[in-house]
Amino acid sequence: MTEKLVIIGNGMAPGRMLEHLFEKAPGTYQVTIFNAEPRVNYDRIMLSPVLSGEKDYEEIIIHGDGWYIKHGITLYKGHKIVEIDRTRKTVTSDHGVTESYDRLVIATGSVPFIIPVPGKDLRGVITYRDLDDVQAMLLAAQSREKAVVIGGGLLGLEAAAGLASRGMDVTVLHVMPTLMERQLDPAAGYLLQKAVEERGIKVICKANTKAIVGDGKVEGIELDDGRIIPATLVVMAVGIRPSVGLAKDAGLAINRGIVVDHGMQTSDGSIMALGECAEVDGQVYGLVAPLYEMARVAASHLSGDRSASFVHSDTPTKLKVTGIELFSLGDFTDGDDREEIVLRDASAGIYKRLVLKENRIIGTVLYGETSDGAWFNDLKKKATDISEMRETLIFGQAYQGGSPLDPMAAVAALPDDAEICGCNGVCKGKITSTITAKGLTSLDEVRAHTKASASCGSCTGLVEQLMTLTLGDTYSPAAVQPMCGCTELGHDDVRRLIKAKGLKAIPAVMQELEWKTSCGCAKCRPALNYYLVCDWPDEYADDYQSRFINERVHANIQKDGTYSVVPRMWGGVTNANELRTIADVVDKFEIPLVKVTGGQRIDLLGIEKEDLPAVWADLGQAGFVSGQAYAKGLRTVKTCVGSNWCRFGTQDSTGLGIRIEKFMWGSWTPAKLKLAVSGCPRNCAEATCKDIGVICVDSGFEIHFAGAAGLDIKGTEVLGLVRTEDEALEHIVALTQMYREQARYLERIYKWAKRIGLDEIRRQIMDDADKRKAYYASFVFSQKFAQVDPWSERVSGKDKHEFKPMATVGFSQAAE
């Protein structure tokens, strides 16, 4: 019989425990979870990138709603458990739901510590623990006013950096003489302070908060020495306390945390505890690696294997602020029995310190350059005697054994049991063997199968190097493939940084991201121009000089330097007046070739550049606008005649196609975007090899995407079925917007979809209505600026210089 397992708290620790449990002993338990936070399990570590804008909340979800459904879990979102009744074996939530359990797991995490000063309850004083806090900070940041962060530790600095990148004027107050003193020695703390200050953040050390002042809401902070620091937002990040109140009321053994044995068992045989709220051997933890170890142990015990036992290990600390590299591990206080090795490079801002005891590393601080962290960690863990390499140890692994090695060789030289991912405790051998055994080829797959780099992401580089080592040339790491010779950054990094840093012009991107050339090249400039058009539709001024000629003159260049012109025919439908106009234009300008295209349009080829505005003027008289047959943008929506004419038609496919085209024309996309709508599964409009296609059926509209019929041939994938035309439009538009925001320039939708994963796309577009509506709204917003007919603009004089020679000189007087 299945037993009832109830879990209090839905954080990262119990989430991981359930993953192990379902793998080891599926179906053993009927699981119910109560979570005070009104949401699923997400990667709390990644809140800082959400705050700074480098990631969206959707990207940090660990278990989406579908996961809970799949495993038959009842998740009570926004239910806080207020009572555990151990005699009746029930728990009761603040909304009055009572649930009985056979086994109970307490995973209530921590609560942020609030310093007990006057004014701590004023409006505008918040902590930094969950998504609600991030949202409160984002809201406050819109004012661009002053913020104070109390606490110069990991959380406080990440909050400060995030708020600063959102445009706030931030001051960090830290009670100790140097920042992050628990993880860094004073020298590294000093370098860190400099780097933080370079980001425009003020740092005041030895600052004792006396009171938070304000009338109803925060107006400032008063320090011991009488100084007042004005602020409209105060973030308290001074530490956390295990959340034990509930367990204490229930009469469980409590110390700092809920006391558990090495099998995560509390003083009550039916109740376990894990995560930040649990205390083992007098230790409580605040980083995920040991919590994941607890999760492994707890899952074993729940599945009936009582042999598993918790082992303590040191976890390195890293700061997740883009551009600041620091690594700290173990014990680095001075002592008579200790020696140290220090390396400084002031100009490069590098500081490295190893603390040795009896020729073994016991502590490491790296600042500015942290790539040897994994190696030092390994030496420390294995207590390797380093006397042999003492002279060169500090220079890192690459210098051992004579000449410097490249970083790849350094990774190759790591032993199989060297830990690569600290958060998830994944070693090198596990990663390489899984890659080979499961035939993995992408970073996402490696993350899915091994969890390496799936939590805080700071070991991504190492994991990619391992992939390159294991797969050889067949793996080209996305992050390492630069956009072009002008930068080391890949497309994804550039897109992320454009948003995170609020870069709104090509020179700003090149300056901030340290382009190696003065004004880019023909590869990066069009890509940057697209990214900026897409991300800042209202603010960015399109840079025509960074567009390919076709998009600059709104026609297609041909091999002889003449152009072809394709007027838009909505849904491929035309009429006598339009055809007559085209015929007249062909005669008047002696256009050599008229041809019907694969997208149901008419192509006029061989037009001299100088004639283009006049051709467009005539076409415009009949109501034609540009067909954008040259654009990395919406090209054509091909249709069949559907239920209006065809005896098999199930819906008005022509009407829907025209509606979509009228809604979406003018939009720029990463690569060309071609659509089609077929009125029944006979599919006369060939919708199943398009970027996006619709197959109409009796019950509605089946939306397809990610087809290809060019260099590659590929049938589409099904996105999903919707009932109405309105829904079809909303889904198609949302999908297009998601693609616009995420894909790399020139990456067709099928390549992007393969990279992102079809399930992820379905999840965001089909399952997550809020997300879909948000994409839809962004598209609609950007269309306000995009839907301008470029032909009529040019007929009325825009960019005149494009269509006329600058001068005609040198011909003899008479001839002129």
Added chain:
Amino acid sequence: MDMNWHQIGRIEDIPLRGARCVSTPQGKIGVFRTAENEVFAIEDHCPHKGGPLTQGIVHGKAVTCPLHNWVISLETGKALGADAGVVKTIPIRNENGVLSIALESLLMAAE
């Protein structure tokens, strides 16, 4: 050979990081203006398959041909990178924003 200077217009007639073409008896000549406000003139005829270089993207002191992406140096007229080929450069001068190019007088006489 004798050179004849001809005024072709002002520097502002060319967009920054852009180009215009000038019709001459020698054929079309491309006049380029870089981000740094330097001007160059070369034949508007790619050494690869004759693509109109004035229609390309201008970056640094080079232009990328719109047809098959050869990169041509505006200073020397040579194809950069792995490609080999050269277009003729034309003398150009900039006097207080007024641009002139030099054409070969022989050809003019023949016209």
